[in-house]
Amino acid sequence: MNKSRLRAFAQLEYKDPEQYLRLWWHTGRLIAALDINYRQKALRTHGLRIHKERREVALFCYGLRAATGNSTYEFADNEASDHDAVFRFIRNGKICYTPVQLKEVVPFRLDANATLKKEITKLEKYPDSQDLVVGFFLNQNGVSELTEIEAHNLKIGGIWIFGCCAPDRSRWFLFGNILSNPQLFEFAHPK
Numbered sequence: 077m078n079k080s081r082l083r084a085f086a087q088l089e090y091k092d093p094e095q096y097l098r099l100w101w102h103t104g105r106l107i108a109a110l111d112i113n114y115r116q117k118a119l120r121t122h123g124l125r126i127h128k129e130r131r132e133v134a135l136f137c138y139g140l141r142a143a144t145g146n147s148t149y150e151f152a153d154n155e156a157s158d159h160d161a162v163f164r165f166i167r168n169g170k171i172c173y174t175p176v177q178l179k180e181v182v183p184f185r186l187d188a189n190a191t192l193k194k195e196i197t198k199l200e201k202y203p204d205s206q207d208l209v210v211g212f213f214l215n216q217n218g219v220s221e222l223t224e225i226e227a228h229n230l231k232i233g234g235i236w237i238f239g240c241c242a243p244d245r246s247r248w249f250l251f252g253n254i255l256s257n258p259q260l261f262e263f264a265h266p267k
Contacts, residue, residue: 077173077207085162085173088152093138097266100131114185132178133161135265136211139238139250142263151176158205174233180213190216192237196227204231214239225254 107117115121120128133151140163141149148166155161159175166172179198182190195212202208214237227235236252241262250261 082173085152085154085164085175086171088154088162088164090150090152090164091134093134093141093149093151094266096130096134097138100134101265101267129160129178132180132213133176133211135248136176136178136213136236136238136250137161137163138266139248139261139263140236143250143252143259143261158202158208163209174209175207177208177210178213179210180215183215184217192225196225196230196235199227199230199232199235202230202232206231206233208232209234209236212237227254230255 110117116124130153133153137149137151141147146165146167148164150164152162152164153160154175156175158177160178161176163174163176164171165174179195181192181195184190192212192214199210210232212235216239225237232255234253234255236250237254238248238250241247241249246265246267248263248265250263252258
């Protein structure tokens with residue numbers, strides 16, 4: 077990673093994903109109780125999209141925290157041409173930064189043909205992004221294709237898949253890095 081990019085990442089305002097998700101847990105419960113249309117409730121309107129994406133980034137970041145046992149993971153909003161956010165963490169006493177691209181496998185009600193495999197294939201457009209990590213929010217029920225994913229020819233830093241595994245949205249999973257020795261982790265949504 078070049079020095080100017082590191083300097084830019086160091087200047088960002090980072091958030092603790094656990095604190096953010098604790099606030100979101102209560103806000104999400106209030107939104108779920110409202111009598112509003114699906115697009116508003118699912119934060120799929122133009123004005124609410126930023127909140128949906130920030131929550132997904134926080135979930136991914138918190139999942140990595142749980143999977144790695146590294147409690148220093150934080151996230152910053154930073155939409156650029158090749159990423160949506162930046163994760164900051166400490167490894168071996170050194171501050172590290174990772175640009176993160178967030179993708180979604182949308183619910184079947186929005187696209188009956190959406191699959192994780194199709195979405196991963198779209199990553200071939202990145203010619204060489206060795207420091208980029210892609211997080212896929214698997215926003216579908218009943219998906220069992222995780223172990224069938226093949227993405228070894230991609231030139232990116234990592235691919236992780238995360239999603240909900242409890243009807244009340246209290247339990248989540250993280251699967252990855254699918255580019256090398258993937259493992260499945262479960263974690264509780266902070267309350």
